[in-house]
Amino acid sequence: MRVLSQAVVAKAKTQLESQKKQELYKRDIKLWAWDKLHIHIWSKQQEIAEALVEHKKVAVKSCHGSGKSYFASIVVAWWVDTRYGTEAVVVSTAPTYEQVNKILWRYIRQHWGKNELMGNVTQTDEWKDAKGEVVAWGRKPADTNTQGFQGIHSSGGVLAVIDEACGVNETLFTGVEAITTGSHDRILAIANPDIPNSEFGRIFLKNDPSWHKITISAFDTPNFTGEYMPEIAKAGLVSVEWVEDKKRSWGEDSPRYKSKILGEFTTEGGKNLFTMETLSRGHNHEITPSTETRPVLGCDIARFGDDYTVVYIYHDGRVRLLDKWNKTNTVETARKIRDLAWEHGATEVRIDGVGLGGPVVDMVAHQSDNRYETIGMVGNAASPDLDKWVNARAYWYDTMREKMYNHQIDISIEDDKLEDELGDLEYFFSKRGGVQIESKDEIIKRTGKSPDFADAACYACADIPDPTAPESKLQPGEEYSLGLEDFMMEMEMTISPL
Numbered sequence: 001m002r003v004l005s006q007a008v009v010a011k012a013k014t015q016l017e018s019q020k021k022q023e024l025y026k027r028d029i030k031l032w033a034w035d036k037l038h039i040h041i042w043s044k045q046q047e048i049a050e051a052l053v054e055h056k057k058v059a060v061k062s063c064h065g066s067g068k069s070y071f072a073s074i075v076v077a078w079w080v081d082t083r084y085g086t087e088a089v090v091v092s093t094a095p096t097y098e099q100v101n102k103i104l105w106r107y108i109r110q111h112w113g114k115n116e117l118m119g120n121v122t123q124t125d126e127w128k129d130a131k132g133e134v135v136a137w138g139r140k141p142a143d144t145n146t147q148g149f150q151g152i153h154s155s156g157g158v159l160a161v162i163d164e165a166c167g168v169n170e171t172l173f174t175g176v177e178a179i180t181t182g183s184h185d186r187i188l189a190i191a192n193p194d195i196p197n198s199e200f201g202r203i204f205l206k207n208d209p210s211w212h213k214i215t216i217s218a219f220d221t222p223n224f225t226g227e228y229m230p231e232i233a234k235a236g237l238v239s240v241e242w243v244e245d246k247k248r249s250w251g252e253d254s255p256r257y258k259s260k261i262l263g264e265f266t267t268e269g270g271k272n273l274f275t276m277e278t279l280s281r282g283h284n285h286e287i288t289p290s291t292e293t294r295p296v297l298g299c300d301i302a303r304f305g306d307d308y309t310v311v312y313i314y315h316d317g318r319v320r321l322l323d324k325w326n327k328t329n330t331v332e333t334a335r336k337i338r339d340l341a342w343e344h345g346a347t348e349v350r351i352d353g354v355g356l357g358g359p360v361v362d363m364v365a366h367q368s369d370n371r372y373e374t375i376g377m378v379g380n381a382a383s384p385d386l387d388k389w390v391n392a393r394a395y396w397y398d399t400m401r402e403k404m405y406n407h408q409i410d411i412s413i414e415d416d417k418l419e420d421e422l423g424d425l426e427y428f429f430s431k432r433g434g435v436q437i438e439s440k441d442e443i444i445k446r447t448g449k450s451p452d453f454a455d456a457a458c459y460a461c462a463d464i465p466d467p468t469a470p471e472s473k474l475q476p477g478e479e480y481s482l483g484l485e486d487f488m489m490e491m492e493m494t495i496s497p498l
Contacts, residue, residue, distance in 0.1 A: 162191075
């Protein structure tokens with residue numbers, strides 16, 4: 001009879017304990033995250049993970065600042081690590097490739113880089129095992145591509161993560177469901193509830209029984225509940241101060257408060273020109289500018305010491321913050337704008353022509369060396385149609401809103417300042433029925449903030465009327481006659497709803 005040595009027995013015992021722990025990790029993401037990533041999982045995150053163990057499809061609508069995408073990245077790492085060797089795979093998607101690459105997969109790369117997780121995670125959003133086989137990747141198929149995820153199947157289990165799910169259309173949801181038909185497969189769809197008229201909105205508003213649904217309110221997060229979280233982690237979650245500030249500025253009955261704070265879908269209402277749906281369409285759409293065209297710059301000049309001079313670049317619908325600065329005199333400001341225009345090959349530089357902007361317009365024009373045209377933007381000038389827009393400012397903003405709603409403008413997912421300022425803009429109708437936007441002074445009085453970023457972006461995006469057209473010469477209150485043919489052409493225009 002063979003007698004096993006103590007060393008062999010100890011090794012076998014260790015292997016058995018390791019196997020048991022690996023099986024436990026599959027069901028307990030909190031234990032796994034602490035042991036492998038040194039990250040503490042709080043209660044709502046634990047609820048999501050447990051739901052993924054028990055349910056095939058899990059949808060999570062969340063308030064702003066709950067760390068939803070960060071937690072989704074933990075789920076991806078957990079799935080890969082605990083199912084390694086079983087041929088399990090992960091595929092993730094989002095409305096744009098920028099969101100795939102710069103949000104979820106940026107976090108995944110951080111987890112892999114800081115911890116001893118297997119394989120290699122690339123800058124192109126692939127996680128490969130030691131043999132070079134891809135076990136997880138991020139994709140953004142075309143919205144109309146029903147075959148975008150075809151061929152992804154695994155006996156070990158497919159995890160599909162749909163990040164920023166409000167902006168993902170029904171076709172891609174269908175594609176994801178087509179690759180998760182196995183008993184071990186799972187789907188996690190997670191988003192802020194910004195667009196009720198979306199497939200993600202339908203899941204909640206129609207109470208689709210095939211999905212397990214979870215809601216995260218700001219008041220569910222550790223900064224409000226008092227639940228234990230490391231201080232460094234709590235600092236990244238929605239704060240009590242931020243919620244109180246938005247409660248004062250938005251009001252508890254506003255759609256923005258219900259969505260961003262309570263995590264609830266709501267029917268749009270109120271006086272905001274840029275609704276949550278419009279803004280979501282802006283950052284959920286991706287535009288690649290043509291190499292055959294040149295961009296335009298929009299500049300808002302700082303009015304006071306703490307305000308910023310802001311410059312945006314607009315290129316074929318793609319709008320990005322180019323630079324910002326404050327506490328700089330007009331001569332230096334003009335030089336910086338000129339340098340940016342030369343560096344980026346701008347055809348036009350559009351500058352707020354009122355107040356401090358007036359001298360800057362002249363200086364930037366003088367320094368152009370005929371490389372660009374300088375345009376002074378005067379918001380209280382006449383609009384192309386005084387029955388529709390009270391002044392040029394209303395025309396610029398309303399056409400910017402319309403283009404964004406129709407996926408003709410792409411704003412950055414990281415530009416929270418622009419989204420916040422556009423969301424603050426209120427409109428009303430004049431006695432004549434035309435749209436009128438609050439003036440900058442009115443916005444400052446109401447919110448305590450100057451809309452420098454919104455105005456600069458608006459100037460960059462603005463449709464500037466033909467200077468030879470009769471309406472371009474009008475002053476507020478003046479009228480001109482419209483021919484029958486022109487009138488019929490205007491009647492055929494389609495305008496998105498306010």
